[in-house]
Amino acid sequence: MKSLSIQAGTITGNGFQQQQLPWHGLTKSTIKPANNEEPNNWIYVVGKINALFPSLSLEQEFLQASQIAGTPPPANSMASDQVELEQINSQPQQSKWLYNGLSQPQNLYIAREMNWVLENTDNNHLFSLLPTSNQCLLQLISALSPDTGNIILVGQRLADGRVAVSNITATNTPALQQVAQQEQSKSTSFTQVVNELLSLNANNGESNAERAINFTLYNNDKIYTETYGFCYQPNTSGANPSGYQLVNVQVKTQTSGDRLIAKVIFHYQGINTGASQSWYCAVDVTGEYPFITVPWKQYLCH
Incomplete structure (x- = not known):
């Protein structure tokens, strides 16, 4: 062709958690008539989930939590400054370590502070994501699993450019x-x-x-x-x-x-x-x- x-x-x-989740924490806009010129900003996109450390302090906290949980980081995963932190955030092979650590229930407080993003198959940034409930946060963590691959994300584009996540399913x-x-x-x-x-x-x-x-x-x-x-x-x-x-x-x-x-x-x-x-x-x-x-x-x- x-x-x-x-x-x-x-x-x-799949090994991927698929849950039909209600919307929590935000008020969704009502459906507008089809001839209404205002955009509704709905999203239905295919990509990969990634989690980035927003600060060196959170990365160090995660390192300590990982060692306590018995899920030590791979080599070259300890940052000493902001430059090294950005290099760690850009490594796609980090997803297994992040999944192993963030999937521990006691580390949910760290997962809440991570910068969640959606990337395409070339690891290019598409959207910054906003989890709208704890259940949604668990979906994001599950999507980090190396066994998951691409996912389908449904949500709404907010005024600040982020996407409020409604649901994630496997492809x-x-x-x-x-x-x-x-x-x-x-x-x-x-x-x-x-x-x-x-x-x-x-x-x-x-x-x-x-x-x-x-x-x-x-x-x-x-x-x-x-x-x-x-x-x-x-x-x-x-x-x-x-x-x-x-x-x-x-x-x-x-x-x-x-x-x-x-x-x-x-x-x-x-x-x-x-x-x-x-x-x-x-x-x-x-x-x-x-x-x-x-x-x-x-x-x-x-």
């Missing part, structure tokens, strides 16, 4: 679990399709288009099976016997009453012809938690 990209437009009209959602089961019975071409589609999650998850595509990737297994079928299981007696390849993914939003609906449109082109066809998944992105309204349907451009 060709490299894919997201286009946004508007048309009128092995039920839809992705079904895809993984099918990978075992299909060729390596299916795995290639899955990996290329999942690469679309490389975004900040802030806009309605990004939230819609991220939610679709992890909650709709049809996009994987249908894309694979179009390309590698063509109808030899059909209009394009060589099959279709996915060439573009586009997101268009529209209002439906007081709801905001995002259509994630997958455009396919004939491998040996100029024939084309498009299919879409519709996602309601009005509130903080998106949900699918149309799993898979042919899209007619107009």
Whole structure:
């Protein structure tokens, strides 16, 4: 398949603790009508959790607590000044030590004072995070585990730029679990399709288009099976016997009453012809938690 990209437009009209947690400590804004121009700042993003020491004193406190708990730090993890502290904070291999120490119940007071951040797969900073409850803080600590990998974070962007965390879940959602089961019975071409589609999650998850595509990737297994079928299981007696390849993914939003609906449109082109066809998944992105309204349907451009 060709490299894919997201286009946004508007048309009128595990070992990981997964808990559905209530919101504590902050007052969330109510859902605005879809045609309200004020941004709601909802976040639905994929990345990795990291914890940084905000000060040398807290790092030293954590070192002492780790030694008492029998979870000593790895080599070169003791800072003597601010420069060394910044170097420690930039080492991704620190996550196992941080997880082992912060997951001790007696060290929860340290976890509360850590700077929690969300990073992309290249370890680049995306957001500073604000845990909104003790349960949420435990989710962040669990996400530090080396066995966790990428996570899905849902929250709200605050005026100071931080993201108030509502919930964290693992990326092995039920839809992705079904895809993984099918990978075992299909060729390596299916795995290639899955990996290329999942690469679309490389975004900040802030806009309605990004939230819609991220939610679709992890909650709709049809996009994987249908894309694979179009390309590698063509109808030899059909209009394009060589099959279709996915060439573009586009997101268009529209209002439906007081709801905001995002259509994630997958455009396919004939491998040996100029024939084309498009299919879409519709996602309601009005509130903080998106949900699918149309799993898979042919899209007619107009």
